[in-house]
Amino acid sequence: MKPILQTERLSYTYPGSAAQALRELNLSIPEGKKTAICGHNGSGKSTLFLQSIGICRPDGGTLRWKGEPLTYKPKELKRLRRQIGLVFQDPEQQLILNTPYEDVSYGLRNAGMAEADIHERTYAMLELLELGALADTPIHHLSLGQKKRVALAGVLVLEPELLLLDEPTAYLDRSSEKRLIAELDRIHNRGMTTVMATHDMNLVYAWADWVLVLEKGRCVTEGTPEQVFKDAALMHMLGLELPMLVEVWNALPESIRNGRPAPRNVEELKRNYRTFLCTNSQEG
Numbered sequence: 001m002k003p004i005l006q007t008e009r010l011s012y013t014y015p016g017s018a019a020q021a022l023r024e025l026n027l028s029i030p031e032g033k034k035t036a037i038c039g040h041n042g043s044g045k046s047t048l049f050l051q052s053i054g055i056c057r058p059d060g061g062t063l064r065w066k067g068e069p070l071t072y073k074p075k076e077l078k079r080l081r082r083q084i085g086l087v088f089q090d091p092e093q094q095l096i097l098n099t100p101y102e103d104v105s106y107g108l109r110n111a112g113m114a115e116a117d118i119h120e121r122t123y124a125m126l127e128l129l130e131l132g133a134l135a136d137t138p139i140h141h142l143s144l145g146q147k148k149r150v151a152l153a154g155v156l157v158l159e160p161e162l163l164l165l166d167e168p169t170a171y172l173d174r175s176s177e178k179r180l181i182a183e184l185d186r187i188h189n190r191g192m193t194t195v196m197a198t199h200d201m202n203l204v205y206a207w208a209d210w211v212l213v214l215e216k217g218r219c220v221t222e223g224t225p226e227q228v229f230k231d232a233a234l235m236h237m238l239g240l241e242l243p244m245l246v247e248v249w250n251a252l253p254e255s256i257r258n259g260r261p262a263p264r265n266v267e268e269l270k271r272n273y274r275t276f277l278c279t280n281s282q283e284g
């Protein structure tokens with residue numbers, strides 16, 4: 001897999017803090033894939049995202065964007081922040097203007113786009129995220145889920161090549177989460193590399209192509225969801241839950257599992273079970 005972003009022995013300690021947030025971190029984000037970053041509180045996920053857009057210089061190590069080491073020159077940082085879009089966990093940290101229209105159009109205006117194009121692209125993005133009817137509503141009247149979608153729209157409208165999402169589904173109800181994931185998948189299918197930091201292992205198992213697990217500022221394991229969650233003992237040691245489908249699958253007899261990894265969604269699990277019942281009843 002070709003990496004779009006890599007860290008090589010990247011270390012960072014926040015000013016005034018005694019502990020390192022990132023400790024000689026080595027990892028690669030594969031281009032064109034959906035990558036999930038897991039790890040319990042304080043493992044370094046958000047710090048990695050901030051480092052990825054060069055918000056602060058690391059104490060040691062290198063960040064590579066498409067193979068090139070970042071030099072932190074202002075022009076290069078400006079370009080990098082157009083190519084990488086970061087959506088913060090808390091939309092309040094991201095939304096700066098009064099209405100969704102004003103906020104989403106802000107980046108385009110900053111980039112010097114003509115007003116007619118700004119209007120067209122902003123409305124198209126608001127419609128895509130089902131925010132068209134709320135375009136001129138004061139942001140402080142919106143629900144948290146709506147604010148999260150506005151923050152996402154403000155990043156997506158700039159068409160980054162790499163999208164970093166910090167806990168995008170935190171505090172969303174199930175139907176808002178499902179809608180958001182469907183929207184993200186649609187956007188990813190247009191060719192955007194997508195990375196999500198999340199504590200939701202069920203979502204990781206269903207959504208990701210690739211999983212990276214952080215622990216105390218280091219990447220301790222990586223692989224496909226099937227590979228990563230196969231090692232139940234390691235997950236337990238890292239304090240991470242197994243996805244529910246993996247737990248259910250592991251509890252089934254080997255005659256059903258047949259050496260295969262757990263299905264990635266409930267429909268597939270049902271299909272496997274039905275096939276097993278059919279085969280068994282025919283044999284019986």
Ligand SMILES: Nc1ncnc2c1ncn2[C@@H]1O[C@H](COP(=O)(O)OP(=O)(O)OP(=O)(O)O)[C@@H](O)[C@H]1O
Binds near residue numbers: 020041042044
């Ligand atoms: N602004 C800050 N000042 C000092 N230390 C910080 C700051 N932000 C984070 N840290 C520390 O850096 C380490 C990594 O934190 P980080 O927020 O990157 O973890 P995380 O994996 O994103 O956690 P969470 O799952 O809770 O969002 C933690 O030990 C945290 O206490």
